[in-house]
Structure formats: C-alpha cells, structure tokens
Amino acid sequence: MKLLVTGGAGFLGSRLIESLLQPDARDLLPPGARLLSLDLSPCPLRDPRLASVVGDIADRDLLSRLVGPDTALVFHLAAVVSAQAEQDFDLGMAVNLDATRALLEVCRHQARAPRLVFASSLAVFGGELPRQVPEELAPLPQSSYGTQKAMAELLVADYSRRGFVDGRVCRLPTIAVRQGRPNAAASSFASGIIREPLAGLPSNCPVPLDTRLWLSSPGKVIDNLLLAARLDGVRLGPRRALNLPGISVSVGQMLDSLERLGGPGTRGLVGEEPDARVAAIVCGWPGDFEVERAMRLGFVRDSDFDAIVRAYQNEASARA
Amino acid sequence: MKLLVTGGAGFLGSRLIESLLQPDARDLLPPGARLLSLDLSPCPLRDPRLASVVGDIADRDLLSRLVGPDTALVFHLAAVVSAQAEQDFDLGMAVNLDATRALLEVCRHQARAPRLVFASSLAVFGGELPRQVPEELAPLPQSSYGTQKAMAELLVADYSRRGFVDGRVCRLPTIAVRQGRPNAAASSFASGIIREPLAGLPSNCPVPLDTRLWLSSPGKVIDNLLLAARLDGVRLGPRRALNLPGISVSVGQMLDSLERLGGPGTRGLVGEEPDARVAAIVCGWPGDFEVERAMRLGFVRDSDFDAIVRAYQNEASARA
Numbered sequence: 340m341k342l343l344v345t346g347g348a349g350f351l352g353s354r355l356i357e358s359l360l361q362p363d364a365r366d367l368l369p370p371g372a373r374l375l376s377l378d379l380s381p382c383p384l385r386d387p388r389l390a391s392v393v394g395d396i397a398d399r400d401l402l403s404r405l406v407g408p409d410t411a412l413v414f415h416l417a418a419v420v421s422a423q424a425e426q427d428f429d430l431g432m433a434v435n436l437d438a439t440r441a442l443l444e445v446c447r448h449q450a451r452a453p454r455l456v457f458a459s460s461l462a463v464f465g466g467e468l469p470r471q472v473p474e475e476l477a478p479l480p481q482s483s484y485g486t487q488k489a490m491a492e493l494l495v496a497d498y499s500r501r502g503f504v505d506g507r508v509c510r511l512p513t514i515a516v517r518q519g520r521p522n523a524a525a526s527s528f529a530s531g532i533i534r535e536p537l538a539g540l541p542s543n544c545p546v547p548l549d550t551r552l553w554l555s556s557p558g559k560v561i562d563n564l565l566l567a568a569r570l571d572g573v574r575l576g577p578r579r580a581l582n583l584p585g586i587s588v589s590v591g592q593m594l595d596s597l598e599r600l601g602g603p604g605t606r607g608l609v610g611e612e613p614d615a616r617v618a619a620i621v622c623g624w625p626g627d628f629e630v631e632r633a634m635r636l637g638f639v640r641d642s643d644f645d646a647i648v649r650a651y652q653n654e655a656s657a658r659a
Numbered sequence: 660m661k662l663l664v665t666g667g668a669g670f671l672g673s674r675l676i677e678s679l680l681q682p683d684a685r686d687l688l689p690p691g692a693r694l695l696s697l698d699l700s701p702c703p704l705r706d707p708r709l710a711s712v713v714g715d716i717a718d719r720d721l722l723s724r725l726v727g728p729d730t731a732l733v734f735h736l737a738a739v740v741s742a743q744a745e746q747d748f749d750l751g752m753a754v755n756l757d758a759t760r761a762l763l764e765v766c767r768h769q770a771r772a773p774r775l776v777f778a779s780s781l782a783v784f785g786g787e788l789p790r791q792v793p794e795e796l797a798p799l800p801q802s803s804y805g806t807q808k809a810m811a812e813l814l815v816a817d818y819s820r821r822g823f824v825d826g827r828v829c830r831l832p833t834i835a836v837r838q839g840r841p842n843a844a845a846s847s848f849a850s851g852i853i854r855e856p857l858a859g860l861p862s863n864c865p866v867p868l869d870t871r872l873w874l875s876s877p878g879k880v881i882d883n884l885l886l887a888a889r890l891d892g893v894r895l896g897p898r899r900a901l902n903l904p905g906i907s908v909s910v911g912q913m914l915d916s917l918e919r920l921g922g923p924g925t926r927g928l929v930g931e932e933p934d935a936r937v938a939a940i941v942c943g944w945p946g947d948f949e950v951e952r953a954m955r956l957g958f959v960r961d962s963d964f965d966a967i968v969r970a971y972q973n974e975a976s977a978r979a
Contacts, residue, residue: 486817
C-alpha cells in the first residue's frame with residue numbers, strides 16, 4: 340500500500356508527512372505501507388517508510404510511475420502560489436491546473452480509485468462578498484491562482500462523481516504563523532508580521548490594519564487534512580469542496596496579539612508600508628466564513644489568535 | 660475586420676450567422692468586415708461576406724490561422740453536448756475545455772484583445788437547489804458537460820480580468836422549440852415533444868411531467884447573444900457569467916400548450932417512457948432563476964410557452 344504527498348518538501352507537506360509517520364496515523368499509514376513525497380526538492384524528513392522523489396509534478400510520466408494500483412491515498416498540495424501565479428500565468432496554469440489534471444488522470448486509470456485530498460484555497464472567492472461567506476457562494480476568483488484552484492476543484496468533483504477518484508477538496512484558510520522564511524504567496528506577510536518581530540527582526544505589513552483575514556494555525560490545518568482523508572466521501576455528498584474552519588481576525592488584532600505575547604517593542608518592528616500588488620490580491624479575499632457543515636463533519640479551528648501565536652512560540656522553542 | 664463563430668454550422672450558430680448578416684447587425688458586422696464560420700461541417704448559409712471553414716475546433720493551428728489582429732468579435736458556440744460528453748469523457752474534455760482554452764490562448768496573443776461571447780449552460784448547476792437559482796449560487800455540475808462549461812467560464816473570466824480577451828459568458832436556458840432533428844443533448848426531447856407531434860410524428864417524453872424546465876425560444880437566445888456582444892464589458896463587473904432569462908415551465912404545461920395550439924390528437928402522439936440516463940441529467944438542472952441583473956442589462960425572454968410554440972409554428976410555415 341502506498342500514500343503520495345505532492346509538495347511533500349514544502350512547509351505544509353513536510354508537516355503533513357511528519358504527522359502521517361506518527362503512531363496515531365497508523366490507520367492511514369499501516370505497517371508495511373510506503374509514503375512517497377514528490378516535490379522539486381527532497382523532503383527534509385528521514386524515515387525508513389518514506390521515499391523522497393525529486394521531480395516535477397507537471398511530469399506526467401513521473402506521476403504514472405508514482406501512482407499505482409496499490410495507491411490508497413494522495414494528498415495533492417503541490418502548487419504555484421498566488422503572487423507567483425499572478426506574475427507567471429503560464430507556470431500557474433501548468434502546475435495548478437494541468438498537473439492536477441494529470442494526477443487525476445493517472446489516478447483514474449488505476450484498478451481502484453485512490454482517495455484524494457486536494458488543497459484548494461479561499462482565493463477562489465472574490466468580488467463583492469457578504470460579511471460571511473456561505474457554503475454555497477459561487478467562487479469568483481480575482482487572481483489566476485484562485486481561478487486555477489477553482490477549476491481544479493471542479494475537476495476533482497467530476498472525477499469523484501464518475502468514480503475515477505474519491506476526492507475531497509479542502510479550501511485552506513490563510514495559514515499563520517508559518518515557521519521558516521517568507522515565500523512568494525501574497526499572504527506571506529500574515530506570518531512575517533508575527534514571526535520576524537518575535538525573532539527580533541523587522542517586518543512589513545503591506546495591507547491596511549482593518550483588513551480581516553481568515554486564519555488557521557499550521558497545526559489545525561494538518562489536523563483537518565488528516566480528517567479529510569479519514570472522512571467517508573459519501574458524507575460530503577455532491578459538494579466535494581469544503582471551506583475549512585478558521586478564525587476571522589483583523590491585521591490590527593494580530594499586531595495586538597504580537598504586542599501582548601511578544602513583549603513591548605515587538606510591534607514597533609512592524610512597518611506599515613502599503614504594497615498595492617499584495618493588497619490587490621489579499622484584500623479581495625473573504626475574511627469570514629459560515630462553517631457549520633465543516634464543523635458538523637468534525638473539522639477544527641483555533642480558539643483565537645493568541646492561541647495561534649502561543650502555539651507558534653511553543654513550537655519555535657521546541658525546535659530551537 | 661473579422662468575426663468568428665465557432666459551431667457556425669450548428670442550429671444556433673447558423674441562426675446567429677443569419678442574424679449577423681442582417682442590416683440591423685451592421686454595428687457588429689460593418690461593411691467590409693468578414694464573417695468566419697468554423698465547424699465540422701460547412702455553414703448552410705451563403706453570403707459573400709461569409710467564409711465557411713470546415714475543421715476541428717480542437718486544432719490549435721487552425722485557430723491561429725482564423726484569429727488575427729483584426730478579429731474584433733468571437734462567438735464561441737462549438738461544444739460536445741451533454742449526453743455525449745457524459746458518454747465520452749475525453750472527447751468532452753478535449754472540445755469543451757481544451758479547445759476553449761486554445762481559442763482563448765490564440766485571442767490572448769493578438770495585439771488587441773477580441774471581444775468574446777461564450778455560450779455556457781444552466782448545466783453548471785446541480786445538487787440541492789433552491790426553488791429559484793440566485794445570481795451568486797455556486798455551480799455544482801452533475802455532468803461532465805456542466806463541469807467543462809463551468810471550468811471554461813472560469814477561464815473566460817480570468818482571461819478577461821487579465822485583459823487577454825473581453826469575454827462575457829451566457830448561460831443558455833434549454834432551447835426549445837428547435838427546428839430540425841433530435842440531437843445528442845439530454846434536453847433534446849424538450850423540442851422533440853412539440854416539434855414531432857406538430858408534424859404528425861410520434862415523440863417520447865423521457866422525464867416526469869412535473870419536471871420544470873428553464874426555457875428560451877431560439878429567437879430570444881439569438882437576441883441575447885447579440886446583446887451580449889454589444890454590451891460594454893465594464894457593465895458586467897467581475898462576474899462575467901450571466902444566467903440568461905428564460906421561462907419556467909413544467910413538461911406537463913408544455914404538453915398542454917401543444918394540445919392547445921397543435922390541435923386535438925397532437926398530445927396523444929407523445930409517449931411517456933422514462934429514460935433514466937436523460938432524467939439523471941435533466942432533472943438535476945434548475946427549473947427557475949432570478950434574472951434581475953440580466954433583465955436590467957437588457958436581456959430578453961419569451962412571454963410564455965404558447966408564445967414559443969406559436970413562434971415555432973410561424974417559422975416552420977415560413978420555411979416550408
């Protein structure tokens with residue numbers, strides 16, 4: 340039996356793999372099962388059950404070799420992030436749409452349809468938004484990234500309806516606070532404005548302080564991806580895409596938490612120089628969602644932003 | 660200056676071309692402009708301004724030759740219809756998604772972004788539906804045809820947002836009563852149960868009589884496609900897709916109209932043998948829509964189903 344994690348070297352992918360290797364994930368990765376990471380760089384984790392494949396998700400032949408009749412579960416996290424997909428349209432289409440389609444095609448041609456967890460994003464929403472996004476609101480992406488994710492969601496749903504895969508789509512909130520370094524995602528600052536000052540470094544907030552973000556800690560996102568993998572697909576019905584729970588917080592409130600938990604002077608490290616390119620993407624995203632369905636299905640969220648900052652601090656000191 | 664109609668040999672395409680050749684469409688097809696039809700068979704119309712290209716819409720090289728810097732307007736109607744796309748998944752993907760993308764790509768690489776009118780369908784909707792579908796309801800296609808149309812809609816919107824084309828998407832109601840013969844669309848019966856009995860021929864109604872359909876006469880659909888071409892794209896805002904107006908009629912009411920206008924005995928020609936394959940597709944489509952936005956923009960609909968039948972009868976006798 341085989342599990343595949345695309346984007347397995349990334350921030351989220353490697354955390355997911357770490358969790359899959361824990362004893363309490365034995366139902367997903369039973370003894371004897373192998374776990375494959377596919378990414379442009381090797382997964383930083385080491386484990387006899389883990390094989391790290393370095394390659395391009397857009398390489399269909401490679402996908403054909405990695406997915407087989409014994410592939411029970413695929414987590415598809417590999418993606419070109421928002422700001423990058425906006426800058427390089429063709430790259431975004433090739434990875435976020437075409438590679439997802441190639442992966443689905445490879446799954447389709449297996450004797451047994453693998454279960455597939457696809458990481459989508461709240462970036463599928465945009466335009467004039469209600470204060471709280473309801474379950475059945477039409478995606479109206481205002482970025483090519485959001486467009487590509489919305490298209491891939493439709494593919495996953497149709498492939499599932501036809502029985503080619505058993506797919507479920509998790510629309511991830513903005514994830515903060517991420518360990519590590521800034522990335523090319525437009526939402527990268529949402530981690531940076533906490534992580535950098537906590538390390539005594541300057542950071543910049545490129546959007547107005549009253550911008551509301553829909554946030555989840557990395558830990559809760561991983562919990563939710565694992566739950567999505569365990570869920571009976573029938574419980575999702577035809578609507579395979581789920582808006583994952585998060586908390587609705589303004590950037591100003593995030594900085595209040597920083598000062599409260601990081602100590603005096605930390606907030607002063609955060610500049611407020613606007614960046615129109617980032618704001619154009621992020622300020623169009625919804626800042627709040629109705630998540631009754633996801634909560635009923637057992638998905639989880641953080642209690643508040645202070646809890647997110649504390650979890651980050653604990654983890655950072657544990658890893659130090 | 661050049662106009663392109665894909666699917667120009669089809670029922671709707673050839674009617675559209677006929678309308679474009681009329682004097683009152685001079686604003687769209689001014690003196691000296693050329694009109695190209697692209698389809699697998701030649702457009703049945705003859706006019707010195709019209710060139711009928713026989714070829715495959717999925718042939719990107721051909722598209723590159725047909726679209727040029729002088730292409731002002733493209734009507735993209737070519738499609739693999741619902742039942743066929745359900746039966747042949749790969750063909751549906753190739754035509755409804757890939758060819759649409761290829762067409763958009765060719766438009767993108769012109770010096771001036773052409774205006775593009777894309778014919779989508781109410782088949783993008785499905786699942787549990789409210790009595791009336793609101794403007795901002797999320798598509799939830801229950802057929803591969805609907806999925807492919809919904810994906811293409813997203814592409815048209817993103818290409819428009821980026822300025823690659825100036826696109827507008829018309830989600831067409833079920834069109835009845837069509838002249839001609841049955842086709843592979845799951846909704847083909849909606850014309851057949853009127854057209855055949857009026858010609859003294861038997862027909863079959865494969866769905867329950869209380870099935871509600873969202874209908875438009877071919878004439879109103881053509882009026883609306885022309886209006887979509889004339890509309891200033893700015894008036895659409897980010898939501899490029901419009902649910903075109905129609906009327907909500909049950910199949911039973913359609914048969915009442917048939918008897919009223921076709922004379923005694925016509926209804927008796929319609930059998931009621933269920934067809935699960937057709938019902939599975941058509942009964943999942945919404946039967947009623949909120950269309951305030953489209954009406955405000957000037958789109959039109961028929962007054963009632965009797966008017967649709969009368970228009971068909973007048974036309975049929977005019978063509979006879």
